[in-house]
Amino acid sequence: MLDGASEDYGHAEPENVLDPRHFAAVRARGKSLRALPLWCYTSERFFEAEMQRLFMPGWNLFDRLDIVPNRGDFHATTFMKVPIVVARGNDDKVRAFANTCRHRGALIAKGDGNCKAFRCPYHSWTYTLEGKLMGTPNYNDLDGKPVIDASNRHEYGLIELPSESWGGFLFIKFKKSPGTLAEHLGDLPERLESHRLEDMICARRVVYEMDANWKCFVENYNDIYHIPTVHKDSLARWQGTTIEEAPPTGEYFCAFVAHEGGSQLLLPLPGYDGFPPMPQIREERKKGTYFVSLHPAMMMTLGNDGALVFRSEPISAKKSRLTVSSLFPKSTVERNDFEQIAQNYYRRNSLVVQEDVDISLRQYAGLMSPFARIARLNSSETLLNEIANWILDRVIGPRPTA
Ligand code: FES
């Protein structure tokens, strides 16, 4: 055992944060399960390794495809500190680009809008919605000849990021790397087929700027142990039974919890009337709620009437951004009483999600103490060890097989 870090499991950040010996207790599994050492939640060097080895080359939930519903629509934002613009091209395909002009780097787009082409506001270079460079006004060499012409124009298009979609969600990578989105998802699309996520509309999006490492909320979502305490007057009111399912073949955890009446997207309390179950949903799926945690940072609570989607976005070791989206079937959103009934779902979210946000922030505030030490995991926290190992498989490499 190394001095310090492994023994007290505290903050002492080791010199080499990638030395596998620091993680021996996490890797060991067996009866005594551990989450990651505390410095993995505060170390900028460990965070940087997560960015480079896990987030940049992996599939990350970006947003819904309907953020750009029509040809020519664009949406510019910053995701994981990188300026990105997504655009729906004239071929109806949604592409994600690095939002940086190939001349001198200016953002080529800001906010949301619709255009026929992007024109950089600095020196008027223009790009098609598909990212091709079109015009470079008066960009001539010292001898008066164009620097960019038909022979090299293709080298100066916007930088396109690998992207793929499923269920109406757009996923992106920041680097080319092996592995398709289908491989990442495994059998998840099959399991959720009857929820028809692709026919859903995001009716509301709430963003929380978190003074906490991105893993805190992901772990909170996968920790069943906190429910009777943190949600004692809300979620804990549901009486549910977890139904055994075949293990996933993709990079995710899932659990189907059967429960009586209504939807877990609401609460079993007076005043929480909801929408009827979706007509196409499989009979057995009508009777409960599906919980999905897709690595590294997308989580979904799927009722028989819609879905609540969470994305924990890493910003730095000590900051993250949580985006919570309420999805409903298009046919539900078109109901005359949609806005009125949807308020019950939003009220439930502002209560339950706030409980999780508050406790995650409170945990992180305490975890920052130099005296913080963490205990072993109990039998309802086992997924935290699975998460830790999934992260380590990417950050320090696969666990050696015995
Ligand atoms: S920086 Fe975009 S045209 Fe110059």
Ligand SMILES: [Fe+2]
């Ligand atoms: Fe919770």
